[in-house]
Amino acid sequence: MTASFARSPLLIAPWISLRLAMVAFVLAVSAVLAGCAGLPSAVQRTPSQARTDVTDTRLATVAAASMPERDEALSGLRLLPAGEQAFEARIALARAAEKSIDAQYYQIADDASGLQFLRTLAEAAGRGVRVRLLVDDLHAIGQDTLLAGLAARSNVELRMFNPLPVRNGGVASRVVFSLHEFSRINRRMHNKLFVADNAFAVTGGRNIADEYFDRSGPDNFIDMDILAAGAAVQALSTVFDGYWNSEQAYPIQSLVDAALTPEAARRAFDQAAQLAGAAELPPASRDLLGQTSVGTQLATGRLQLHLAAVRVLADAPVKAPMADGAVMNGKLELLQSARSEVLVASPYFVPGRRTMEILKQATDSQVRVAVMTNSLATTDEPLVHAGYARYRTALLDMGVSLYELMPGAVPARAVAGEVHGSLGRLHAKLAVVDGRRFYIGSLNMDRRSAHLNTEMGLIVDSPELAGQLASLLRGERQPRSYQVRSAGGSKNLQWVAQGGDAPVVLAREPNSRWSTQMRLALLSSLIDEELL
Template sequence: MTNRLSMLALVVMLGLGGCAGLPSGVQRAPSQARHDVADTSLAQIAAQSTPEAQQALSGFRLLPDGAQALEARIALAQRAAKSLDLQYYQLAHDRSGWQLLRALRDAAARGVRVRLLVDDLYAAGQDAMLAGLAALPNVEVRMFNPLPVRDAGFATRIVLSLHQFARINRRMHNKLFVADNRIAITGGRNIADEYFGRADAVNFIDLDTLATGPAVAELSAAFDGYWNSEHVYPIAALQAAGFDPAAATQAFSSAADAVVFDPALATTDALGRSGVAQQLAEGRLALLFAPAQVLADAPAKADERGPGADGAVAHRHAELVSTAREEVLIASPYVVPAASSVTAIKAALLNKVHYKLITNSISTTDEPLVHAGYAKHRMALLKMGVKLYELMPLAQRAAARDDAAPRGSASVGRLHAKLAVVDRRFLFIGSMNLDHRSARSNTEAGLVIDSPALAAEVAGLLQRDRLPESYRLRLADDGRIEWISQHAGAEVVHRDEPHLTVAQSLKQWLGQQLVDEELL
């Protein structure tokens, strides 16, 4: 596939007669996380929420509900006094994106230093918006691994940047929000309506965790490594000649003033807890304390000259799974297991571990090409002893529960959480999918938390809500795969992959023949 893409890139370059490039001699003023924050409200709340005996541990609180996850970010931005550091793969030009951007603008107006780092892949058409924010006092915006083509749509930018394919194929997939270097949010959610249960058609099932304590300082240090790397470009350096910062700022503020933050739709989340905004107002966060390891790939993983080995996050994830002695429970929206993952799975199964893996079905995935790559491995995983589950579409989930509708938002559809629970003690939560792209091409981040209490909460969410709403796969006596669902309390056996059309089946086959798994 790489050779085919190289040939296509050559054709494109010849046809264009010239190619766009990135500016040279770009100045990147270095900066680091602020440490003079002990007198801030958020620092004091974090301290008051931490018992004396837990000072050496980090505090955590899961954010399972989309509405509260957005509310938490807005509340932290509104309370920040000295710094806000944000790092995202996607920041959409929609209601949720603009509400967060407005909160950042308002924080900067209070004197808060704002550093916003965004991967450039999905930022098509956002230059003016982001440049308008960056032109404000106290704000810096930088783009990670920017595409050379700025003024075009998503597909056009990709095609016209293929002469730099080895570079643009490597993306920053991290998700991080740090307020006053004392409270952080990290996990699987990007900033877009579908990650917060606000899209009309399809939303993502996802999970973040709020963190305090030593883990936050490590997350901030990882952010600084990206912020000061050669892979980032200030948004102002990417603007065309004649760019008018004053006009961009005026347009940004007009758009930001048009949005109003909506409060969370529920007073309690799936775990029965009140929202972060309410707890901040009360001066104390309800946290579970545990030792944690912060994982972050180096920005150099995105270097086209860098090694093709697994990154630090994928390596630690595989290492964690291989040490299991009783049970592994994994959720990943995209599964195309690399060699390291297969080795880890085999190691766990040799120890007679119960290994359960939940992912999207063909009817719930938003990446059918990746699903085709996964389908190639399905039989082998089942033969190894992995218990596979694929999330059902909406109507089937209702039938499986014998309910009028599935739990949560009526438009909830796709799994996006990236989780691993090992021996009901260790929890991995982060941005990494179980695929080649996360292992080798994209930069990723995550946490490994040694907490039976947190592990039990995540396992409970998956076992109670997601596995019953999923097809259970098994090998039939004739060697074929069967998909098992429930209807009105009775087992239903599907001999063919549910909802797979002839056209989809053809596309899967073509994808399997033409696309190198390293690109998935």
């Protein structure tokens, strides 16, 4: 399952619900085929907490050495802009762990990256490391045997977040046949977190799948993670414990077919894990910021980190419906504090009334505001793009600069044509304010992230790291994005592509056909913006 379908299935049920005859049919079929399918009621969840007896571990020693002027209130941080190095960081930390690994992800794909990640966790457990893995259930299609096989190993516990009662079939069929527990469908854990020995953590926008780590041919995501040591790690571990011990987390053993024995599951896992052995690829020697890999620096006993104050934001496992969660509130408060400049990057940008008001206040106060998101040519969610497109004219009228990512490495003379095989899709969720403070995490600037998904992220006060992020965002903008502008004061728009001897100005949305526009207009009129 690729990320291209990461959100679309969640729109199926609401779309159907607007067509009454089909609703009746689907519910009838669901009742017949799903029968009394439901989740187990008497589930044993043994509570556990993050390990604190870790000061004698190698990773704790490296963390201390990496923060020689340590202030207990500060954290040591390093950006991970390159996909291959972000993956290597997780693997290197897992291999160095001695006592514990805690991880939670929206998606762990059954591909080379996902299998290598799971195999590395199994190897750590074999060394005596306690492994706790929490996975959102929606996209764990056909993975019950694989995940149960990992959980069958000593020192491993694996739980599924908010599982659907129907275990078989694809995402769409699982959603349809779980309509009798409708409230579960749109309540997804979108968090991304990896913690090793409670000494280092990696969080940000990346799931565990090939396309997040530059291993998926031409179609990869442009994303950003951050590695942390110090105070932020303890706060992130507390967040993990809250999710792990919540009633929404079900041990995988309580969900799998009773006929699947632990021995059979483990054999299946071992067979799949063997296939991941040939998938390892060494990262580039240095990333876009000139940094060597985390594994390379771990070998020296010290990581190059920036000291900064960090605020950890996290939604509760049970999120209040139809209200902005803690992460959205924190991010909007950050934007509202701007005095000179706001840079926002979000793959899905459907701002809504409150965000629009905050951006209008900023531009009225002479704050420069720039937003980068995907173009129709690069988005993996055209419906969400249609929701964003409704706001473009209003954003431009209030003085916001809009940039939409171009298909990668396209010559300027070719941008007017329809381009396939994009070399990059924006997936990073970032906001940089006044060149000093920034947000990084899992939250998109849309209603789904604000009201439905659980999210997490960091707000960091660091001019050095904020400068790095700002330079990367500006570097991606030209020539690899279209600047959207109003045409002659009307509602007509233009897309300007820099490159070559002169800018290329397009009067029609790139990669847009009339049939596509009509289909998106119809579907978007049937789907509530809250679900985009």
